[in-house]
Amino acid sequence: MDWRHNWRRTFQAAIDGIKYAYTTQRNMRVHVYASLIVILFGILLGVDTSEWLWLLLCITVVIAAELMNTAIEAVVDMVMPDQHPLAKIAKDTAAGAVLVTAAFAVITGAIIFGGRFVTLIGTL
Numbered sequence: 001m002d003w004r005h006n007w008r009r010t011f012q013a014a015i016d017g018i019k020y021a022y023t024t025q026r027n028m029r030v031h032v033y034a035s036l037i038v039i040l041f042g043i044l045l046g047v048d049t050s051e052w053l054w055l056l057l058c059i060t061v062v063i064a065a066e067l068m069n070t071a072i073e074a075v076v077d078m079v080m081p082d083q084h085p086l087a088k089i090a091k092d093t094a095a096g097a098v099l100v101t102a103a104f105a106v107i108t109g110a111i112i113f114g115g116r117f118v119t120l121i122g123t124l
């Protein structure tokens, strides 16, 4: 098997994982739609280069955390289909990681867009 075939398989597996998370996880879809709205506002309100970097960092971190959360949920469901306190800890902690990244994204968004929204509302 040459390296190109190997690389394509690895890439396809990653795309399959992202598709799985998007189609099965409501929160993943919420993150994707929220990201698209942020990008739209970024374009409309003319954010600068360093602000774009912060927004893209937030989007990446939240979506990556949701993907890891989905992976942890799948592993927990595979090894522990019954109720178990450690299964609860694993799922709740993974969900906590997503919450922390989402809070970071909301605060960053408020810092970047807050002043612009106030100015915009003031001009109406």
Ligand SMILES: Nc1ncnc2c1ncn2[C@@H]1O[C@H](COP(=O)(O)OP(=O)(O)OP(=O)(O)O)[C@@H](O)[C@H]1O
Binding pocket: 025, 026, 027, 073, 080, 081, 082, 083, 084, 085, 087, 088, 091, 092, 095
């Ligand atoms: N095997 C288990 N043992 C103990 N508690 C569990 C177990 N599976 C789930 N739970 C508890 O139920 C909650 C919801 O679990 P579920 O599998 O529905 O995942 P979820 O976090 O709701 O993810 P989703 O975004 O897919 O709805 C978990 O956060 C956890 O507190």
